[in-house]
Amino acid sequence: MAVFDSVLTGGRVMDPESGTDRLANVGISDGVIGAITSETLEGHDSIDAKGLVVAPGAVDLHSHGQDDENYRVQALDGVTTALELELGVLDVDGWYGERLGNALINFGASVGHIPVRMAVMNDPGDMAPVADGAYKAASEAQIKEMQELLHRGLRSGALAIGFVLALAPAVSRWEALEMFRVAAHHGANCHVHMRGMGHKEPLTSIEGLSELIAASVTSGAPLHLDHVNSSGQHAVPELLQMIEEGRSHGVDVTTECYPYTxxxxxxxxxxxxxxxxxxxxxxxxxxxxxxxxxxxxxxxxxxxxxxxxxxxxxxMRQDLVDATVTSPLTAIASDGYLKAGKGHPRTAGTYSKVLGHYVRESRVLSLMDAIRKIALMPAQRMESLAPAFKKKGRASVGADADLMVFDPAKVIDHSTYREPTLPPEGMLHVLVNGVPVVRNGAVQEGVSPGRGIRAPGA
Ligand SMILES: [Zn+2]
Structure with a gap:
């Protein structure tokens, strides 16, 4: 019998796509799951998974911290793929090139309307526009220039077009629609932080989502609404209802949330x-x-x-965040970002909080549904443009060996607003392309198995 590169022995293997939930040994070679079986497997390396759950690692659709500091913190929380899809980047080739060969976990990005707009409007801001990028209406020629930069990004293999309309009040409805048309041309999703927020007229989140659904239907570009919990505030139930109704009429709209108020x-x-x-x-x-x-x-x-x-x-209200996390419509996405150890605790704790608090302590989510929201739903959202995602978010033979191995009786987040980098407990092993990046709860030094995930481009 073949000797695998590594073997996970005796774990409870859970795969939300097939419904697999059984004790099995997992054999991994060349970064791919080669066997899931009750037979004994031989491997050059072996990890004891007895008493632990073996599940696909988190595919984070919303990760702003795209550097080693953030990748290390996210790996400890079970993240195997971190994607910057909301803000996005301007120079897609350059962005992937910088990370090639030195990333702990898999990475990817959209081409972003905001960075493109800042370039076209000569805005001096850093992450957010502070001058014409935010406050000046674009001319027809400038809109054309932005479209060309978005086309270029998608031809280079960007995974989507990202939007943060809330950062740029001068973006006209027409400009936003023109950007959606570029996405539609390539079959790319639009990942959007809407311009409205909350329930107070004018410019509520109801209006914000209405604009995006109209742009999606008009252009034909699939829509992914970012962090419905924070954009919705008190209007979260209304937004989830709109998404459910739209989907029932064939609108290609999805959403995500993070488990914090x-x-x-x-x-x-x-x-x-x-x-x-x-x-x-x-x-x-x-x-x-x-x-x-x-x-x-x-x-x-x-x-x-x-x-x-x-x-x-x-x-945000706790009861509405709870309803958002448990809604069958939402994928879990961190919106994480840390700089020199400062930031929001969601970077270090999003996924272990869902598994520990919502599944075990509150019992409002089944473990399989949680894994579906953490791994499978986000991978499925990306796979029509980027087929590489068909091998992510799954724990099945032939899938990439991006796995998290955790103790379901102990897993829990510990990061707080004051100590945002405190690692979770019970997230014991994390593998990226078959290589352990976390072992016994510790980040492994000297390994960089993360790959850039791109669309084929044109
Ligand atoms: Zn946002």
């Missing part, structure tokens, strides 16, 4: 312009300066807005 955004962004307290029913004290944990006042808000930086906004 606070969001995070750059304080200099347009969403915090005059009137935000009333608009979002929030006060200065609901904002927390990510670097220090300090709650803001009118005067510290003004000071920090001059400097710029990340602010955590405690803006």
């Amino acid at each position: 606070a969001g995070m955004a750059p304080i200099e962004a347009a969403m915090f312009n005059e009137g935000w307290t009333d608009k979002f029913s929030l006060d200065y004290g609901d904002l927390e300066w990510a670097d220090t944990g300090e709650r803001l006042t009118a005067s510290s808000f003004a000071e920090y807005r001059e400097i710029g930086g990340m602010v955590i906004a405690h803006s």
